[in-house]
Amino acid sequence: MKTATASAVTSFRTDESFAKEMDAKDPLGKFRERFFIPKKKDRSDMLYFCGNSLGLQPKTVRAFVEQELSDWEKLGVEGHFHAKNPWMPYHELLTEKMARVVGAKPVEVVVMNTLTVNLHLMMVSFYRPTAKRNKIVIEASAFPSDQYAVKSQLKFHGFDPNDSLIELHPRKGEDLIRTEDIESLIEKEGDSIALIMMSGINYYTGQAFDMKRITELGHKKNIVVGFDLAHAAGNIQLYLHEWDVDFAVWCSYKYLNSGPGGIAGCFVHERHAENKDLPRFAGWWGHDKKTRFLMGPDFIPIEGAEGWQLSNSPVLAMASLRASLDIFDEAGMDAISAKRNLLTGYLEFLLNSIQSKNFSIITPKDPARRGSHLSIRIMNSNKTLFNKLIEHGIICDWREPDVIRVAPAPLYNSFTDVFQLIQQLKIIFV
Numbered sequence: 001m002k003t004a005t006a007s008a009v010t011s012f013r014t015d016e017s018f019a020k021e022m023d024a025k026d027p028l029g030k031f032r033e034r035f036f037i038p039k040k041k042d043r044s045d046m047l048y049f050c051g052n053s054l055g056l057q058p059k060t061v062r063a064f065v066e067q068e069l070s071d072w073e074k075l076g077v078e079g080h081f082h083a084k085n086p087w088m089p090y091h092e093l094l095t096e097k098m099a100r101v102v103g104a105k106p107v108e109v110v111v112m113n114t115l116t117v118n119l120h121l122m123m124v125s126f127y128r129p130t131a132k133r134n135k136i137v138i139e140a141s142a143f144p145s146d147q148y149a150v151k152s153q154l155k156f157h158g159f160d161p162n163d164s165l166i167e168l169h170p171r172k173g174e175d176l177i178r179t180e181d182i183e184s185l186i187e188k189e190g191d192s193i194a195l196i197m198m199s200g201i202n203y204y205t206g207q208a209f210d211m212k213r214i215t216e217l218g219h220k221k222n223i224v225v226g227f228d229l230a231h232a233a234g235n236i237q238l239y240l241h242e243w244d245v246d247f248a249v250w251c252s253y254k255y256l257n258s259g260p261g262g263i264a265g266c267f268v269h270e271r272h273a274e275n276k277d278l279p280r281f282a283g284w285w286g287h288d289k290k291t292r293f294l295m296g297p298d299f300i301p302i303e304g305a306e307g308w309q310l311s312n313s314p315v316l317a318m319a320s321l322r323a324s325l326d327i328f329d330e331a332g333m334d335a336i337s338a339k340r341n342l343l344t345g346y347l348e349f350l351l352n353s354i355q356s357k358n359f360s361i362i363t364p365k366d367p368a369r370r371g372s373h374l375s376i377r378i379m380n381s382n383k384t385l386f387n388k389l390i391e392h393g394i395i396c397d398w399r400e401p402d403v404i405r406v407a408p409a410p411l412y413n414s415f416t417d418v419f420q421l422i423q424q425l426k427i428i429f430v
C-alpha cells in the first residue's frame with residue numbers, strides 16, 4: 001500500500017505562488033483551523049514545526065475534557081456508570097480509532113500508562129532470556145529512555161549490558177543504519193538474541209526502519225520483535241498486525257496531539273492474546289471484566305492487549321486524546337501520509353535550493369524510509385543558528401550534538417509555513 005513518492009507527483013518550484021497553489025488544492029488544508037496555532041507577540045501565527053515533540057491542541061479538546069469535569073461535578077462516583085461516556089469502560093472509546101492509526105485489530109490495542117511504562121510492561125512479558133539466548137538488539141542512537149529501559153531489564157535478569165546489549169551502528173562515515181547490516185547481524189548472532197527492540201523511526205536521524213523486514217528476519221531465528229513507535233504513530237502508515245510484530249508501544253503527545261504527558265498506546269499481536277502463560281505484571285484493570293468486581297484473589301487476564309492494563313483509566317487524559325483521535329479518524333492515515341510525503345519533500349527541495357555549506361540533511365532521501373521530520377546537521381555544532389530561529393518565532397528543536405529537527409505536521413502545517421521557514425533560513429543559514 002505504498003503512496004506515490006513526492007517527486008513522482010509534483011515538480012516543486014521555489015516561488016511563493018507554488019506554496020499558495022499547493023495549499024489551495026490540499027485536501028487536508030481545512031484541518032489547520034481545527035488546531036490552536038501558538039502566536040507571536042504581534043499575534044501572527046508562529047511557524048510551528050515541533051509536532052514531533054508536542055503536537056498542537058485540537059480546539060475540541062476543551063469540550064471533551066469539560067464533559068467529564070461536568071459529569072464528575074454532577075454525578076460524583078456515579079459517573080463510572082452514568083456519565084455520558086461512562087468512565088468504567090472509557091478506554092474502550094479509544095481502542096478502534098487507535099487501532100486504525102497503527103494498523104492493528106482492536107483486540108491488539110490498548111491505551112494506558114505512558115510510553116516507557118508500557119515498554120517495561122512489554123519486556124516483562126516478552127523479554128524472556130535464557131543462559132544461551134539473552135541478548136537485546138537496539139539501535140545505537142536510540143532515545144535515552146529506551147536505552148535505560150533495555151539496560152535495566154538486562155540487569156534485572158542478571159545480565160551485563162556490556163555483554164548482552166547489541167547496539168546497531170551506522171557504518172563509519174555514515175549516519176543511517178543499513179537494513180543489510182541488521183540482516184547480517186541477525187544471521188550471525190541470531191541464536192543468542194532474545195529480543196529486537198528498536199524504534200520505528202529514529203528520533204535523531206528521522207530514519208524509518210523496515211519494520212516488516214526486521215520482523216521477518218527476527219522471527220526466522222525465533223527472536224521476539226517489538227518496536228517503539230513514539231515518532232511513527234500518527235506519522236507514517238503502520239501495519240502492525242500484517243507485519244506480525246510481537247509488541248509495540250508509543251506515546252500520544254507527539255504526532256497524536258493528546259497534550260503534555262498524554263496517555264500512551266500499546267500493541268500486543270493477536271497471536272499472544274489468549275496466552276495466559278505469559279509472565280506479566282498484573283493489576284485489577286487487566287482482570288476479566290465479568291468478574292473484576294467480585295474482587296477475588298486470583299488474576300484472570302482479559303484476552304488481548306487489555307489484559308496488560310494495571311489501573312483504572314485516567315479519564316481526563318483520555319478525553320483529550322479522544323478529541324484528537326476523532327480528527328485522525330476523519331482525515332485518515334492514507335491522506336495524512338500522502339500530504340506528509342509532499343510537504344516533507346517540498347521542505348527537502350527548498351532546503352537543497354539554499355546554497356550553503358553550513359548544513360546538510362541527514363534524514364533518508366527515500367520517502368519510504370522517513371516520516372515527517374527532517375534532521376538538519378549544523379556544521380561545527382553552531383547552536384546560534386537555532387537560537388536565531390527561535391527569536392524569529394520559528395519553533396523546531398535542537399538535539400545535541402548538532403541537529404535541528406524540523407517536522408511539518410500534515411494536519412496543521414501548510415506549504416506556506418514551509419515556504420516562510422525557508423525565507424528565514426536563507427537569511428540565517430547562509
Ligand SMILES: *Cc1c(COP(=O)(O)O)cnc(C)c1O
Pocket residue numbers: 114115116117143145146199203228230231251
Ligand atoms: C518521546 C520518546 C520517549 C518518551 O518517553 P515517555 O515515557 O513518554 O516520557 C521514549 N522513547 C522514544 C523513542 C521517544 O521518542
